[in-house]
Amino acid sequence: MSNEVLSPAEMGEADRLAIAAGPLDGYGLMQRAGEAVAGVVLSRYPAASRVHVLCGPGNNGGDGYVVARLLGESGVDVTLWVSGEPRAGSDAAIAATECSLERRPLAAFVAEQGSLVVDALYGAGLSKDLLGDTARAVDIAASLPVVAVDLPSGVSGDSGDILGTAFRADITVTFARKKPGHLLLPGRERCGEIVVADIGIGDDIIAQVASRTFENKPAFWLEELPVPAVDAHKYKRGHVGVFSGGPSATGAARLAALAAARSGAGAVTVLSPANAMQVNAAHLTSIMLRKTGAIEDVHEFLGDRRSSSFVLGPGFGVGDKARDFALAVLARKRQEGGVEGLVLDADGITSFRNEASTLFDAASRPDAPALVMTPHEGEFGRLFPDIADDKSLSKLAKARAAAARANATVIYKGADTVIAAPDGSAAINSNGARWLATAGSGDVLAGIIAALLAQGMRAFQAACAAVWIHAEAGRRFGPGLIAEDLPLALVPVLRELVEARQKAPTG
Known part of the structure; x- marks a missing residue:
C-alpha cells in the first residue's frame, strides 16, 4: 500500500x-x-x-x-x-x-x-x-x-x-x-x-x-465503499436514525439526515421530540419522522425498525437525555439485524464530559455497536482533558491515545483531521478545505459516517471515507459554501468513487 x-x-x-x-x-x-x-x-x-x-x-x-x-x-x-x-x-x-x-x-x-x-x-x-x-x-x-x-x-x-x-x-x-x-x-x-x-x-x-499510520486517500478504503446490489431494497441499504433537538434547534439533525440519505442509506428517520414534530415535518419529504421524546420511545424504535446506525449530538442539547439515549443505543447488540454503530457528535460528546468512563465502558462491551466520535479541539479537551493538555503528544498521538481509551474510532477534527482506531491504526487527512469552516459542516460529516456504517463499512474505514468525501465535496464547491450546499455537493464525489469501486479489481 x-x-x-x-x-x-x-x-x-x-x-x-x-x-x-x-x-x-x-x-x-x-x-x-x-x-x-x-x-x-x-x-x-x-x-x-x-x-x-x-x-x-x-x-x-x-x-x-x-x-x-x-x-x-x-x-x-x-x-x-x-x-x-x-x-x-x-x-x-x-x-x-x-x-x-x-x-x-x-x-x-x-x-x-x-x-x-x-x-x-x-x-x-x-x-x-x-x-x-x-x-x-x-x-x-x-x-x-x-x-x-x-x-x-x-x-x-x-x-x-x-x-x-x-x-x-x-x-x-x-x-x-x-x-x-x-x-x-x-x-x-x-x-x-x-x-x-x-x-x-x-x-x-x-x-x-x-x-500503522496512513495518509487518508481513497485507495485506503475504496474496496469497502458500499455499492448497492441489483436486488437491494431500502432496508438492505441500511437505516439511519438521527436524533433531533427541540423546536428551535432542528436544522442540525436534518442536515445530518439529508447527508446520510445522499450518502447511500436506504432509509433515514429523524427522531424528534413531540414539540419539534411540526417544525421537522415542514422540512422533510423523503426522510421519515418519528416522535422520540423519552427513553421508552428509543427502546421502541430500536425494537421496531432495526436501525443500522444512529447520529446523536447535532443540535440535540447537553445533559442527561443525551447520555441516556446514547447509552441505550450502545446497549444493543451488534449482530445480524442489530445496530452497527453510533456517531456521537457535538452536544452528544459534551454531555459525557463528566461521565466519560460511563461512555467508554459501554463502548468496550464485546458485542456493542461501534462508537465513532467526531470532536473538534474544544470537544476533545472536554472528553480527554489530560490527553489534550499533554504537550509532549502530537495530534496524531493524542487521537491514538483517545481512541484506545474510549474503545472508539475518534475523528479529531481540524484542517489536519486525524482518524484513529482503538487498535492503533490512524490516518491523517490531507485534502481538507478551508471552505468547510462553516456552521453545520460537522453535522453533514456525522450523517455521512452513519450512512456508511449502516451500509456495512467497518467503523475506521467508514470514518476515513466520510472525512475524505466531506472534504472533497467542500474543496470542489469552493467559495460561498454553506452547510446546506454540502449534501448535494456529495453527489459527484460519490459518483466518481462508486465508478472507481466498480472498475477496481477485487481481491
Missing part, C-alpha cells in the same frame, strides 16, 4: 532493512536521494542564477553534498554552505569527500535575489529548536525559493510542530513515504509541494516496517 506514513524512526528502520537486503548500501541510497533532489532543481528552476546548498552534519547534509556535486557537474553555479562536519566514516562523510566544491561556513551565509536555496540541514529527524546560524539562514531564505530535502529544517517529522523556526519550502522532496510532519499542521504549510521520490526502498521493505 503506497499511502503508509512513516515516522522518522520507522523511516530509519526502512533504511536499515533496505541496506541489509541490498543491492544498495547506505551511500547508494544517499546517492539516489541526491539525484532525486538535483533532478527537481534542474527541471523546476532552470533559470536560477545560483543555487545555495545548505548542508548539516548528518545524513540530510550528506544528501545535500550529493545534490551540490551533481548540480555542479551539470554546469549550475553552486555555492556550498556547511554547518558542522559529518561523523568520520559515515555515509555523509563519504558524500562530503566526493564533493569537491569549496565549503563555506553557514555563519557567513548570504544569498542574492534570483538564487535558489536547497535546505539539506536537518530534515525529519530534528528534535531540538533551530538557533543561531541556522535560524539566521531561515530568515535570509525567507524571500527566496527553497527546495527542502526530506522535510524543511525546523519542522518536526513526528508532529509537524515548528521547532523554534523553520524554512518555508516551495518544494519538499522526500523519500519512499511521507512523514507525519508533511501532513500535520503547522508543518504541512511549510512543505509546499511534496514530491515523494523512489530511491530503491521497495514496498516489500515498507511492509516489514508495518506502520
